[in-house]
Amino acid sequence: MAxxxxxxxxxxxxxxxxxxxxPGRTPLSMTVEAVRSALRDAGxxxxxxxxxxxxxxxxxxxxxxxxxxxxxLGMRPRVGGVWDQGGATNISMISFAAMCIENGQCEVAIxxxxxxxxxxxxxxxxxxxxDDAAYGWFSTPAGYxxxxxxxxxxxxxxxEQLGAIAVxxxxxxxxxxxxxxxxxxxxxxHQASEWVVEPLRRADCCLISDGGAAVVVMSARRAAELxxxxxxxxxxxxxxxxxxxxxxxxxxxxxxxxxxxxTAFTMAGVTPSDIRVAQLYDCFTITPLMILEDYGxxxxxxxxxxxxxxxxxxxxxxxxxxxxxLLAETGMPGMQLVIEGVRQVRGTxxxxxxxxxxxxxANQGGVMHTHSTLVLGx
Amino acid sequence: xIGTNSQIDLPEPSPDLTRFRNRLSAGRLSFQRCDECHDAWxxxxxxxxxxxSPAFTWEDASGRARVVSWVVYHRAFxxxxxxxxxxxxxxxxxxxxxxxxxxxxxxxAADGLAIDTPLALAVETEGDVPVAxxxxx
Ligand SMILES: [Zn+2]
Numbered sequence: 018m019a020x021x022x023x024x025x026x027x028x029x030x031x032x033x034x035x036x037x038x039x040p041g042r043t044p045l046s047m048t049v050e051a052v053r054s055a056l057r058d059a060g061x062x063x064x065x066x067x068x069x070x071x072x073x074x075x076x077x078x079x080x081x082x083x084x085x086x087x088x089x090l091g092m093r094p095r096v097g098g099v100w101d102q103g104g105a106t107n108i109s110m111i112s113f114a115a116m117c118i119e120n121g122q123c124e125v126a127i128x129x130x131x132x133x134x135x136x137x138x139x140x141x142x143x144x145x146x147x148d149d150a151a152y153g154w155f156s157t158p159a160g161y162x163x164x165x166x167x168x169x170x171x172x173x174x175x176x177e178q179l180g181a182i183a184v185x186x187x188x189x190x191x192x193x194x195x196x197x198x199x200x201x202x203x204x205x206x207h208q209a210s211e212w213v214v215e216p217l218r219r220a221d222c223c224l225i226s227d228g229g230a231a232v233v234v235m236s237a238r239r240a241a242e243l244x245x246x247x248x249x250x251x252x253x254x255x256x257x258x259x260x261x262x263x264x265x266x267x268x269x270x271x272x273x274x275x276x277x278x279x280t281a282f283t284m285a286g287v288t289p290s291d292i293r294v295a296q297l298y299d300c301f302t303i304t305p306l307m308i309l310e311d312y313g314x315x316x317x318x319x320x321x322x323x324x325x326x327x328x329x330x331x332x333x334x335x336x337x338x339x340x341x342x343l344l345a346e347t348g349m350p351g352m353q354l355v356i357e358g359v360r361q362v363r364g365t366x367x368x369x370x371x372x373x374x375x376x377x378x379a380n381q382g383g384v385m386h387t388h389s390t391l392v393l394g395x
Numbered sequence: 396x397i398g399t400n401s402q403i404d405l406p407e408p409s410p411d412l413t414r415f416r417n418r419l420s421a422g423r424l425s426f427q428r429c430d431e432c433h434d435a436w437x438x439x440x441x442x443x444x445x446x447x448s449p450a451f452t453w454e455d456a457s458g459r460a461r462v463v464s465w466v467v468y469h470r471a472f473x474x475x476x477x478x479x480x481x482x483x484x485x486x487x488x489x490x491x492x493x494x495x496x497x498x499x500x501x502x503x504a505a506d507g508l509a510i511d512t513p514l515a516l517a518v519e520t521e522g523d524v525p526v527a528x529x530x531x532x
Contacts, residue, residue, distance in 0.1 A: 155472035
């Protein structure tokens with residue numbers, strides 16, 4: 018029997034600002050622009066919104082930020098607030114909004130994020146890991162490098178295979194006029210790129226971008242009543258989490274993505290072979306490689322072979338990050354992947370993948386600490 | 396003071412971390428073991444993360460350990476490490492089970508490191524803080 022929430026909620030509208038370096042813009046002003054654009058896309062009046070869910074900005078942390086957003090939007094929501102799961106937050110909030118809607122806590126929800134780490138501060142990504150700073154243990158890239166090194170040593174994954182992910186995202190970004198980075202990348206370029214924290218090179222690291230994005234969530238029934246032009250059904254969602262210290266994980270090469278996908282795929286009634294296209298959180302190239310394994314697109318340890326030879330590019334077996342992902346479209350964590358998932362279901366991507374199968378979207382936060390999965394399709 | 400011109404700001408240590416450091420200064424790498432479920436752990440804390448009991452006993456580790464994974468920093472994220480790049484940070488697992496973040500010293504970058512490479516304790520100091528580093532054994 019189908020899950021009761023399969024397709025019950027929809028993404029009715031999507032909106033965003035430009036991506037890249039946006040001096041002079043505050044997170045609140047970018048939020049307003051993205052929400053205005055998402056409401057316009059949905060064809061819904063602001064007064065219909067009674068839920069406002071936000072990811073807090075890393076550049077300017079503020080307590081009760083959700084209420085600042087509500088004020089900027091001129092809204093007094095019934096339900097809302099800020100969640101902190103790092104980059105997994107956006108899909109988790111979309112899931113929470115869908116459950117609130119299903120249970121009568123609100124009817125039309127805005128889920129939004131905006132940040133300016135490019136012109137503001139990116140310190141959140143370079144800080145020390147507590148007491149272990151005495152060992153020189155600093156920064157977010159180092160946490161991913163520690164996991165990548167184990168994967169390489171255990172399974173023979175290579176830097177060139179990580180490079181294949183950067184090449185795919187750059188190709189899709191180059192086709193997307195809205196992408197912050199549109200220059201193509203060759204495997205040779207990737208291999209010539211300098212080490213940041215070995216085994217990760219500069220070209221393995223995502224962009225750091227200013228920008229804002231928003232989606233409008235409501236029930237499928239409500240979308241029909243309001244005459245929403247192109248609502249995209251939410252078929253399934255799930256989450257999974259690790260605890261804090263990366264070093265303490267019994268197995269560095271398996272992540273909470275596995276539990277997250279299992280929940281989402283069960284709700285959606287799909288298996289990996291049903292999925293047409295995937296938007297996989299690519300803060301660093303090792304991340305989508307391991308998500309592909311943990312989601313069951315290939316066996317554990319075979320992610321490196323899976324991504325080679327254009328298999329994850331348009332025309333390949335499973336195209337990923339068809340708007341460029343965090344590596345090329347925008348470093349803004351996560352919502353842009355959801356928006357591209359909506360475009361793939363609507364058929365409006367600049368790297369459209371033919372067919373009518375669902376699109377899976379993966380969000381992930383911290384150093385593979387938090388994971389959330391969304392399955393979109395008709 | 397270490398490095399070129401900058402001290403590493405470490406968080407104010409908890410009483411358990413202070414205990415750990417005092418023992419380490421005396422050359423003893425220690426960990427905590429639960430009195431109830433006998434789980435062993437690091438980093439120091441005031442309860443067992445397995446059964447949540449507050450009753451535990453400090454034990455000295457043998458100093459034998461193995462490599463779980465490692466990275467090499469090619470740029471410093473803090474001025475104190477500017478003149479040390481390229482340097483490794485390594486996850487090590489003690490023979491007794493607990494894991495910690497550490498450095499393998501006495502090698503260039505990460506030369507000779509692989510999964511399960513055997514290591515031996517080499518206590519050093521970083522400023523006035525004792526640190527549990529390791530050498531190839
Ligand atoms: Zn215990």
